[in-house]
Amino acid sequence: MDYLLIFFNVLILIILIGILVYMHKKHVxxxxRVFTGMGLGILLxxxxxxxxxxxxxxxxxxLDWYSIVGSGYVQLLMLIVVPLVMVSIIRSIINLNKTEQLGKMAAWVIGTLITTTLIAAIIGIGSALLFDLNADQITIGQEQTERGQMIEEKYNTMEQKTMPQRVLNFIPSNIFLDMTGQRPTSVIAVVIFSFLVGIATLGVRRKQPEQAELFVRMVDSIFAVVMRLVTIVLRLTPFGVLALMATMVASTSYAGILQLGKFVIASYVALGTMFIIHLVLISVFGLNPMTYLKKVFPVLGFAFTSRSSAGSIPLNVTAxxxxxxxxxxxxxMSASFGATMGQNGCAGIYPAMLAVMIAPTVGINQMSFEFIAQLALITAISSFGVAGVGGGATFAAIIxxxxxxxxxxLAGVLITVEPLIDMGRTALNVNGSMLSGTVAxxxxxxxxxxxxxxxNAIVEQKN
Structure with a gap:
């Protein structure tokens, strides 16, 4: 192995980071800077x-060296997800005048997420039918076979759970376990716990105002520190995007893209169509979609390169x-819920397209109204509890x-283009969560x- 070449490649990354630092000093x-980082990452x-x-x-x-910057940045974001969500929600509820507003808020956020996922499923079905996708058209090699076996093993471990049992997983039994992110639904469990703490504080305020005031001051102090921590980590976004994009482009199998080009195109047609629908909904609620687009771009850029809905939560909330x-x-609430349920890309478009592709292989007419209606409804309902990390789409597809x-x-037939498609899916997921927050x-x-x-009100670094 030529270590001199590796050193040279790492040096190039350092030089490009230096360019982004220079842009920051020039107050770009x-x-x-995020867009520049993305472009430089593609070229690298x-x-x-x-x-x-x-x-x-x-x-x-x-790329192993590049991961120090790219994956390291994602891990730092994951580090601040739990304290940010927990303290912010508790503080928000404490500042509410009426607890009844919580129910309305949850209804609008969850309702928007699930409704848009239903629409996304219909779009995915339409795109798969338009491009005449069929799993029989794809050559299944050793890599696809191994991926299929892994998916079957995962299915065997979860097939005994009913939908009510999966929903029951949202309710935390050990908040310290969920704070470590050990379960797919850990984020929602933290959200529920935070809501209960906030509501309990409102009750204490009525009966023991002095004790409540002491707790509120403590929460405000922790919130100030956490938000400063968020600011520090978000300063690294352009560098993280640079390294993540370089890693993705350098490791992508172009041969796989050529073999599965029709599915890649069909996927991005569906993702693009759903994204346009998001912008239409923004305009329906009386807002300028172009203004919205400009303000959410840094978040979407990070989601696209990182492929992590959960990792996008801090940037999502800030935006x-x-x-x-x-x-x-x-x-x-919308950022946290959107990372675990109602994901338009991973839990809506992707499993719907896969089902349409696979149906003909077992003799099912994928164009029948009964099949399409059943698939759309099951996809929307199953979008509860999809993990907001890489692999969430596979989880949704299995269900x-x-x-x-x-x-x-047969969900393993697309493994060679999975990272490329997952980038667009994650960006759509995150945009759906921001849409639900805006609408609510x-x-x-x-x-x-x-x-x-x-x-001038944009996602920007603070001194």
Whole structure:
């Protein structure tokens, strides 16, 4: 192995990071630095794959070093998810005048997430039918077979659980376990616990105001420290996006993309169509979709490169509060719930397209109204509890395919293009959560239009 070449590749990354640092010193906007990081990452990834190939030892070792910046940034974001969600929600509830508003807030957030997932499933079905996707058209090699076996094993471990049992998993029994993120539904469990603590504080305030005031001051102090921590971590976003994008491009199998090109195109047509529907909904609720798009771009850029809905929560919450004008409580709820349920890309479009592809292999007419209606409803309902991390789409696909009586192993046929498609799916997931927060805040009357219309109110670093 040529260690000099690896050193040279790492040096290039350091130089590009230096360019982003220079842009920061020149007060170039946060959005432009994220976009620049993404562009430089693409160029660097293409250069590495062109020179060494996607599977070479030099490429793998280089990307291992790049992961210190890319994966390290994602891990830092995951680190602050739990304290941010917990403290922010408790603080938000404490500041509410009426607890009845919580029920309305949850109804609008969850209702929007599930409704848009239903629409996304229909879009996914339509795209699969339009492009005439069929699993029989794909050559299944050893890699696809091994992936299919892994999916079947995962299915065997979860097939005994009914939908009510999966929903029951939302309720925390050990909050310290969920704070470590050990369960797929840990984020929602933390949200529920935070709601209960906030409501309990309101009760204490009525009977023991002095004790409640002491707790409120403590929460406010912790909140200030956590938000400062969020600011520090978000400063690293352009660098993280640079390294993540370089890693993705350098390791992507172009041969796999060529073989499954029709599915990749069909997937992005569906994702793009659903994204347009999101913007239409923004305009329906009286907001300028182009203004919305400009303000959420840094969040979508990170979601696209990181492929982590959960990791996007801190940036998601910050963008909703500081750029879109969504109130604090709704922003935290929509970002947290959107990372675990109602994911338009991973739990809506993807499993619906897979089901349409696989149905003909077992003699089912994928164009029948009964099949389409059943698939759309099952996809929307099954979107509860999908993990907001890499692999969540597979989890959703297993639930939908098994519920439709389709072979789950065939979900492994797309492994070679999975990362490329997952980038777009994750961006759509995160945009769906921000859409739900915006819609809920508008309907509850807590939306700050002045912030939304203020061009200077953007996701930006603070000193």
């Amino acid at each position: 906007s946060f959005s432009k 990834g293409v250069l590495i794959q062109t020179l060494y190939g996607a599977d070479s030892d030099i490429t793998m070792s280089t 909703q509060r500081e750029a879109l004008g969504v109130d604090e409580a709704t922003a935290n 939908v395919l098994s519920s439709m009586g389709l072979p789950v192993a 805040s508008r309907m509850l009357g807590t939306f700050k239009r002045s912030v939304f219309e203020n061009k």
